[in-house]
Amino acid sequence: MSSSGSELGEFDRVRERRGGRSERVRVAVMGAVRQILQDSGYGALTHRAVAAAAYVDNATIYRRWPTRPQLVSDMLRDLSSDLVPVPDTGSINGDLTAYLSSVLAMLTTPGTKKLAQSIFAASIEGDDVVAVVLADFWQERFSGSYKMLDRAIGRGELPAMLDHAAIMDALVAPAWFRTFISRMPVGEEFQKRCVMAALAQAQTEK
Amino acid sequence: MSSSGSELGEFDRVRERRGGRSERVRVAVMGAVRQILQDSGYGALTHRAVAAAAYVDNATIYRRWPTRPQLVSDMLRDLSSDLVPVPDTGSINGDLTAYLSSVLAMLTTPGTKKLAQSIFAASIEGDDVVAVVLADFWQERFSGSYKMLDRAIGRGELPAMLDHAAIMDALVAPAWFRTFISRMPVGEEFQKRCVMAALAQAQTEK
């Protein structure tokens, strides 16, 4: 039955080669994707453009990442979380202010804004499989920020029964909404108001 | 100088033909665009697909709407506002609940969700000129909903000095954010909570 000596199951297992050249290609491609997205945006993300920037043949890109959304979602895994760090200033007010400040900085700086835009564009263009990856990405991103809230509960600043998601909605949803959908300005008082709204939401018992 | 008999300015004016065949083509194309977006989404919006659906030559589409975002932004003008009507139930609580309910229905129904998705995709792909059109679209959409708040002020339900945009942010931003960005569920209690948050924001003096 199995032409292979090892008995790992009913079917022959395709032995993937995860190290060496394949890994080098992967790193180069992911770097090229991020570079292109930051510099020129999602519209410039072509398989051949990535291939050229990574010094890899375009057929290789097509074989490992058949669609553009897959390129983006795969890059998300490598994306370090230092884009929006979770602060620890000692007070919930300071934490929320610092966090939203990071988000707004990310959404304002051209390079990272294009990056965020691309994530959004990919999630629209991508099929359901990619959507799952992206949902995981956000879940992880949020679970990190939830620690911020739990610390405040430990300090007695917030009630124990919190709707974590509701608070983060109040804090960051308007920023994303204005940046990419309604395209209204996100100024200084807008930021303060969102922090206030998040705090008000946090005081509401679940 | 001027080969034309009429003296309308220094240069000859190109006499556009706004009626007759041109208008019929325009109506057919706009209908085809909306049909395609609702049925198959932004990815299926090809010039040739629109041309086929509208029984018009594809060169005509290219000449009058050179890019896909222009097709979408032009369709927005025709889009009747009955997608998200501004309610008048008699109380601010009822109005906000009904309004958010309409927004969520629009974001949940497949056809209209794809329509909203397409607007977003076009605003990302489109150049700055298109962005202006889309900003106007949202401005008009919001100005309609502001009347809802002004009626509440007239009834004495809300303080006179309101930050209209802040209230609408609290009401609808989380819905858009969860639908297209964080992809979290938008359930029954989510809706109630957003209305509560918007009311709390409304009670805050500007």
Add this chain to the structure above:
DNA sequence: TCATTAATGCGACAGTTGCTGCATTAAGGT
């Protein structure tokens, strides 16, 4: 070190997309 074969590079191909002359049609003014 050697054999196996997954992964890549290379070249070519059909299908699609964006665009452009040119002939034809019909809208708008006289």
Add this chain to the structure above:
DNA sequence: ACCTTAATGCAGCAACTGTCGCATTAATGA
């Protein structure tokens, strides 16, 4: 009714996109 010419239809083109077969390279296990 007639003229001018804007707008459309038609045909064809270069550029780009996605895919494939085949030769070559090198990762992995023995």
